[in-house]
Amino acid sequence: MVYEQAPLPYKSLEPHYDDRTLDVHYNKHHKAYIDKVNAALKEVGMEDKALEYVLGHLDEVPEAKRQFIANNGGGAWNHSFFWKCMAPESERGEMSPELRAAIERDFGDFKTFMTGFADAAATQFGSGWAWLVIDPATKKLSIMKTLNQATPINEGKFKPLLTIDVWEHAYYLLHMSNRPGWIKTFGHNLVNWNFVNAEFAKFQ
Amino acid sequence: MVYEQAPLPYKSLEPHYDDRTLDVHYNKHHTAYCTKVNAAFKEVGIDKDLEYVLGHLDEVPEAKRQFVANNGGGAWNHTFFWKCMAPESQRGEMSAPLKAAIDRDFGSFEKFIEEFSNAAATQFGSGWAWLVVDPATKKLSIMKTLNQATPINEGKFKPLLTIDVWEHAYYLHWTSDRPGWIKTFCHHLANWNFVSAEFAKYQ
Numbered sequence: 133m134v135y136e137q138a139p140l141p142y143k144s145l146e147p148h149y150d151d152r153t154l155d156v157h158y159n160k161h162h163k164a165y166i167d168k169v170n171a172a173l174k175e176v177g178m179e180d181k182a183l184e185y186v187l188g189h190l191d192e193v194p195e196a197k198r199q200f201i202a203n204n205g206g207g208a209w210n211h212s213f214f215w216k217c218m219a220p221e222s223e224r225g226e227m228s229p230e231l232r233a234a235i236e237r238d239f240g241d242f243k244t245f246m247t248g249f250a251d252a253a254a255t256q257f258g259s260g261w262a263w264l265v266i267d268p269a270t271k272k273l274s275i276m277k278t279l280n281q282a283t284p285i286n287e288g289k290f291k292p293l294l295t296i297d298v299w300e301h302a303y304y305l306l307h308m309s310n311r312p313g314w315i316k317t318f319g320h321n322l323v324n325w326n327f328v329n330a331e332f333a334k335f336q
Numbered sequence: 337m338v339y340e341q342a343p344l345p346y347k348s349l350e351p352h353y354d355d356r357t358l359d360v361h362y363n364k365h366h367t368a369y370c371t372k373v374n375a376a377f378k379e380v381g382i383d384k385d386l387e388y389v390l391g392h393l394d395e396v397p398e399a400k401r402q403f404v405a406n407n408g409g410g411a412w413n414h415t416f417f418w419k420c421m422a423p424e425s426q427r428g429e430m431s432a433p434l435k436a437a438i439d440r441d442f443g444s445f446e447k448f449i450e451e452f453s454n455a456a457a458t459q460f461g462s463g464w465a466w467l468v469v470d471p472a473t474k475k476l477s478i479m480k481t482l483n484q485a486t487p488i489n490e491g492k493f494k495p496l497l498t499i500d501v502w503e504h505a506y507y508l509h510w511t512s513d514r515p516g517w518i519k520t521f522c523h524h525l526a527n528w529n530f531v532s533a534e535f536a537k538y539q
Contacts, residue, residue: 160512203460257406258462258483259503280461300462300503301512309364309504 135173135183135208137166142220148321149218150306158215161301165207165281172201183209188288206281210261214297218322225326230336238273245275246319249296252277253315259299264328265290268335293331294323339377339386339411341370346423352524353421354509362418365504369410369484376404386412391491409484413464417500421525428529433539441476448478449522452499455480456518462502467531468493471538496534497526 140158144151173179176197178186183205186193193201219225227235232242239245245264253262256277263276265284268291276284284290296302296318303314344362348355373386380400382389386408389396396404422428430438435445442448448467456465459480466479468487471494479487487493499505499521506517 156511164512260461300507304503304507305511308360308508309368 133180133182134170135166135205137163137208138212138215140215142218142223145218145220145322148221148317153301153303153305156305157211157297157301162208162211165204165211168204169201169208172197172204176201184285187283187285190286202286203281206283206286209285210281210283210295211297213292214261214295216327217294217296217324218318219324219326221321223326224322224324225329227325228329228332231325231329231332234271234273234332248275249294250312250315250319253296253298253318254312256298261295261297263290263292264294265292266332266335267291271335291331291335294328337383337385338374339370339408341367341411342415342418344418346421346426349421349423349525352424352520357504357506357508360508361414361500361504366411366414369407369414372407373404373411376400376407380404387488390486390488393489405489406484409486409489412488413484413486413498414500416495417464417498419530420497420499420527421521422527422529424524426529427525427527428532430528431532431536434528434532434535437474437476437535448476451478452497453515453518453522456499456501456521457515459501464498464500466493466495467497468495469535469538470494474538494534494538497531 140154145154169183170179173181173186176194178193186201187205187209190198190202227242235242235245239248249262249264252275256262256279258279260277260279261283263278263284264273265276266273267289269289273293274290276290278284284292296315298311298315303311307314344358349358377383377389380397382396389404390408390412393401393405430445438445438448442451452465452467455478459465459482461482463480463482464486466481466487467476468479469476470492472492476496477493479493481487487495499518501514501518506514510517
């Protein structure tokens with residue numbers, strides 16, 4: 133099946149995410165990943181498998197094309213998830229009581245969680261992502277960081293609940309070298325708690 | 337010894353490299369790497385020069401090794417990178433001996449540029465592409481490194497030319513168009529005087 137690039141869930145995230153970056157990020161970076169992975173999956177005869185399946189079973193991809201599909205498939209999937217992790221400020225909602233309770237159980241309190249998440253995002257050297265994930269077997273929450281377009285679903289165990297893109301293209305036009313500034317804005321003004329709550333609820 | 341961030345060899349590289357990026361790139365990114373590696377050296381009591389440390393990372397305490405590799409690599413790579421560029425009229429041309437080696441090892445200048453550009457374009461994520469020489473054989477080759485890894489980590493290959501393909505190196509001007517940055521670098525920025533002089537060291 134061809135992996136579709138779903139439309140953005142919003143027209144704008146101004147003033148917290150600039151329109152120019154949103155445009156290039158979605159229409160150039162994300163789109164390129166999608167075009168490339170679709171072409172590659174067709175080339176290796178795996179276009180009938182869901183992208184999420186392929187990313188969790190990369191050993192089934194012919195070795196010559198495996199890293200290319202990991203990179204571009206990861207890019208396609210990660211960005212689709214990322215857009216849903218953000219919302220216009222007034223539409224973001226709040227953490228559900230269930231999620232809040234789990235956050236407090238596994239991190240101590242909301243502030244400690246945010247510090248841990250921000251720290252992972254700040255210290256992912258080079259390009260990558262930071263994640264809030266859940267282990268469905270134990271229901272435990274934890275924080276991960278991944279390099280380039282690696283994603284928690286590669287391992288198959290952890291399920292993503294929230295992600296932040298810390299490739300420089302995600303924030304450079306507005307924040308330049310100030311990655312901590314981007315992370316702070318994301319944490320305080322962009323995170324779509326409605327979405328995170330709904331993802332969390334799937335594993336309860 | 338404290339690693340000094342040498343001043344930029346030029347005031348501007350306009351119009352081929354925008355002043356705003358040059359400013360942030362040098363004064364924020366490069367300065368931060370230099371500051372961090374110096375602090376790390378002090379913390380673990382390293383008194384050796386940066387180039388030595390980057391070629392002998394196993395001598396750095398394990399707890400600090402990746403930090404030193406990342407920030408020391410960033411410090412060194414950027415210092416080398418600034419020298420790999422010059423205002424257009426000051427770049428010079430490849431020396432005759434370098435041109436002969438390029439023709440011998442790549443077939444032609446165009447093929448070398450194509451291979452160098454391809455390495456730069458395909459270094460996934462952040463990193464660098466390099467023209468290097470193996471001093472033992474004098475053979476030229478192209479490498480690409482991830483993040484702030486550098487040919488001097490291995491100790492064998494000596495860098496002659498590098499291009500920074502971290503997005504911070506080109507995003508303000510080119511946004512997603514990394515190939516556009518690479519083309520501009522090769523055709524309008526590469527400092528052949530410097531590359532020729534580095535090459536001469538190994539002849």
